[in-house]
Amino acid sequence: MEIVNMVSKVLWDYILIFGLMGIGILMTIRLKFPQFSRVFPALKKMIIGIIKKEKPEDGKMSPFQALSTSVAAQVGTGNIVGVATAIASGGPGAAFWMLLAAFFGMATIFSEAVLAQKYREEQNGELVGGPAYYMKNGLKSNRLAKFFAITAVIGLGIVGVMVQSNSIAGAVNSAFGVSIIIIAIPLALIVLKILMGGMDSIGKFSEKVVPAMALMYILGSLIIIVFNISNLVPAIKSIFIGAFTPQAIGGGALGITIQQTVRFGLARGLFSNEAGLGSTPHSHAVADTTHPAEQGFIAMIGVFISTFLICLSTVMVNITSGSYNATISASEMAESATVMTQNGFYSIFGNFGAMFLAICLSFFSLTTIVGWYFFAEANVKFLFGSKKSTLTFFKIISVLALSVGTFINPTYIWQLVDLFTGLMALPNIITLFILSREVKEILCDYDRCNKQGFIHWEYAYENIENNKQKHKKLKSGLSTTIIK
Incomplete structure (x- = not known):
């Protein structure tokens, strides 16, 4: 545990904070701040697709299903327990840095999604993709791709x-x-039933459960905030003041430094929305969309939902309800971080509030299990192929791990998750940096098609060298657009 904790601490406290924030800032500037101009048009188009009940082709997901699977993985215990821990350890100001991390993370996740779309492959009639595939096909590095795939399967x-x-x-x-034991058995059976249905079952489960789950939690949080409306303005003030002068909150009793506030806010924010970790591109790779950039825009919506809606709801519940106590030192508060949000719901709803939060947390975790398994399976396919026997064996291993996990010390498991997700992120950040020019060119290709008034367009996913008879090569190194 000491070795795992030490490596995780170095990864998350130093290397990944600079790496993830760095790539986010770089892509934000390079893509000309897509957070402001691209998200809401994409959201509008996706809603129209839902209303029209557009169905994806076999072996693919609809853009909404891909987003739901992505959000299913992003929205988990980190959005409740992780956020509460960040506030307890870094003060209310940690929320400011958490939101800043999400803002830049939207540009990062756009980059991951478009590269996953461009370099995806087809196996046994189904699309598959993710960082391992754009490391192999785009970066031409099999070693880096295999390292990522192994850490993703385990992590x-x-x-x-x-x-x-x-x-x-x-x-x-x-x-x-x-x-x-009574919880573990039915949980394992429910998850196994969903997983055995394959991509179609996972996509349908995610698109039904995730929106309901998120709305239920946000609505409950809003009720608590309304009941404590007199504390709303002071809560917002404490976030901004605490972001830069944490000693000013609680008369200095917190014992929190600006370095701690920034560190906990950025680390928890980056972990909760998963931008740059290399997990969510697996779902965006299989989306049935007309252009990679469109799925990149939808990927940004996932970060917005995960952090700006759900994580911020947790922050405001804890601060406005008084479950976060600014007069208690950070070390004491951190020990009770796991029950902070529960106390916030209990203050308004009583015992029902505690049960309500338990139900929300359970659904958050269940959808994350399904999402993370789907991502891991894409890497199993990368390493061992798409044989049915191999995938069935991995399903059984994953469900057994799920059952055993209910009995293990949670602190140790969290340290292992931090370690492996950190190891996943390292090669992904390197690849995003090297392929950043391609990301910009894909966005330019989208704008060029849009400007010329094409109703439908298709980006050439295949390697240009192998498809000269189908595609012409442009000066930029991209293939020409194909008009359907």
Whole structure:
């Protein structure tokens, strides 16, 4: 545990904060601040697609299903427990840095999504893609791709599902008094049933459960904020003041430095929305969309939902309800961070509030299990192929890990998750930096098509060298657009 904790601390406290924020700032500037001009038009188009009930081709997901699967993975215990820990350890000002990380993370996740779309492959009639594929096909580095794939399989498909099942077991046991073994068995059966249905089952589950889950939690949070409306303005002030002068909150009793505030805010923000970690591109790669850039815009919506809506809801519940106590030192507060949000809901809803939060946390964790498994499976396919026996074996391993995870010390599992997700992020950040020019060219290609009035267009996903008979080569190195 000491070795794992030490490596994780170095990764998250130093290397990844600078790496993830750096690539986010770089892509924001290079793409000319897409956060302001691209998100809401994409949201409008996606809503129109939902209303029209547009169905994806076989072996693909609709853009909304891909977004739902992505958000399913992004929205988990980190949005409740992780955010509460950030506030407890870094003060209210940590929320400011968490939102800043999300803002720049939107440009990062756009880059991941478009590269995943461009370099995806088809196996047994189904699309598959993700960082390992754009490392192999775009960066031409098999070693880096295999390293990423191995850490993703372990970090998401084994250790990742363990930490989420552990959170479900703890929440249900605490709120309802149900024994762990009774929770573990039906949970394993539910997850196994969803996973055995393949991509189609995962996509349908995500698009139904994720919106309902998010709306339910946000609505409950809004009710708490309304009941404590007199504390809303002071809460907002404490976030901005605490971001730059944390000693001013609580008369200096917190004992928090500006370095701690920034560190906890950025680290938890980056972890909760997963921008740059290399997880969510796996779902965006299989989206049935007309141009990679369009799925990149939709990917940015996922970060907006995860951080600006759900994480911010958790922040405001804790501060306005008084469950966060500014007169208690950070070390003491951090020890009770896991029950902070629960106390916020209890203050308005009583025992029902604690049960409500347990249900929300359980659904958050369940959807994260499904999303993370889907991402891990894409890397199993990369390493071992798409044989049915191989994938079935991995499903069984993942479900067994899920069951065992309900009984393990949560602190140790969280440290393992931090370690492996950190190791995943390193090669992904390097690749995004090297391929950043391609990302910009893809966006330019989209704008060029849009400007010329094309109704439908298709980006050439295949390697240009292998498809000279189908595509002409442009000066930029991109293929010519194909008019359907």
